[in-house]
Amino acid sequence: MELKVNLDKNSYPIYIESGILEKAEQYITQVFRGKRIMIISDDHVFPLYGQKLIQALPSFACSHLVLPHGETTKSFKTLPLIYTAMLENQITRSDLVIALGGGxxxxxxxxxxSSFLRGVKLVQIPTSLLAQVDSSVGGKVAVDLPQGKNLVGAFYHPKLVLIDPDVLDTLPERYITDGxxxxxxxxxxxxxxxxxxxxxxxSFEDLKDQLSSIIYRCVDIKRAVVENDQFDTGERMLLNFGHTLAHTIEQYYHYERESHGEAVAIGMYQITRLSEKAGLSVPGEAERIRSVLNTYGLPFQCGLPVSDLTDAIKLDKKNLDNHLNVVLLHSIGDSYVYPTNLDFFKTAGMI
Structure with a gap:
């Protein structure tokens, strides 16, 4: 399966195919003419797929950097380690970085x-379900600050995205749930x-025969939205449904309790519950969301009073001039951006 994100000079192809990791060179040579590649991965993924990827790139001089897994690694303080490794391996602007891992x-x-030497070419090879259906596509790259998630970042599109559904077979169950x-x-x-x-x-097992087509559909939705709103000023905000609360929950627990997908699940249910209460969504949609979350083992509440999250919500990137844009549903499949402020959450109580 092939898709293309059409963004003029920032356009790039996405390939979804079982076993594509072993054919990586065939695709990478279409977008990269250099000789030196640096693979950045983590200590869960690299032992499984790092050497397989290196063996699939015999025409290139490959180096690698293996980082600790987990959200706490996505910190500003990790960047110097990466830059140092790039310097030690003599990475230049004519070389390539491959991101081999999850979100x-x-x-x-x-x-x-995006920031080293003001830009080195990038290829995304996502190995988690969440990264395959969402974060590897669209060009948003970022690191976290102690005050909140993704507060330092850039729009930097890859030259290519390779999605191999086969790598999901080695994912722990929680990472499937997360995605x-x-x-x-x-x-x-x-x-x-x-x-x-x-x-x-x-259950997820019942979806396995349709997994490639489900990944394709999610990526295709994101492709269309990104093409219409590359820099996240309008329609692209819809992709953040549930995220206003999700990011604050993750940050509140220092990224050590709910995973991103689990926090998004809570955010989707809770925001829809609030919008129904305000007459902004069709009644009953929150319970439909809760039902499907239960099917896939996802939570719908975290047991926090919303007052504990207010400071973090203020830092949400959709909070512009004290006006907060939240993503709501008219009904399942029909979303919209609703301009409001922090008062929207006053009736939430516990979430």
């Missing part, structure tokens, strides 16, 4: 590539039929 590695390696939070999001914001497909199954 943390994709964001972190992408930001390092399903973002899959469900796409059904909520743009595709009622996808939502019903997810809702009609009893």
């Amino acid at each position: 943390v590695i994709g964001d972190l390696a992408g930001f390092a590539a 399903m939070g973002e899959v469900i999001k796409y059904g909520c914001i743009r595709d009622a039929a996808l939502f019903e497909t997810l809702n009609s199954r009893h």
Whole structure:
């Protein structure tokens, strides 16, 4: 399966194919003419797929950097380690960085590539479900600050995205669950039929025969949205459904309790519950979301009073001139951006 993100000079192809990791050179040579590649990965992914990727790139001089797994690695203080490794391996602007990993590695390696020497070519090879359906596409790269998630970042598009569904077979169950939070999001914001497909199954195992097509559908939705709003000033905000609360929950627990997908799940349910209460969504949609979250083992509440999250919500990137844009649903598959302020959350109580 092939898609193309059409952004003029920033356009790039996305390939989705079982076993594509072993054919990486065939695709990379279409977008890269240099000789030196640096692979950035983590200590979960590299032992599984690092050497396989290096062996699949025999025409290139490959170096690698292996970082600790987990959201806490996506920190500003990690960047000097990456820059030092790039310098030691003599990476120049004519070379290539490959992000081999989940969303943390994709964001972190992408930001390092965007900023080192003012830009080194980037290829994304996502190895988690969340990264395959969402974070590897769209060109958002970032690091976290103690005050909040993704507060330092850039728009920096890859030259190529290679998605191999086979690598998901080695993912721990929680990482599959994590990714399903973002899959469900796409059904909520743009595709009622996808939502019903997810809702009609009893577990992730029931989806496996459709996994490539589900990944394709999620990526295609994101492709279309990004093409219409590359720099996140309008329609692209819809991709952040559930994220206003999700990022604050993650940050509150120092990225050590809820995973990103789990926090998004909570955010989607809770924001829809609030919007129904305010008459801004069709009644019953929150319970439909809660039902599908239960099917895939995702949470719908975190047990915090919303007052504990207010300071972090103020730092949300959609908070502009004290006006907060939240993403709501008219109904499943039909989302919109609703301008409001922090008062929107006053009736939330515990979330």
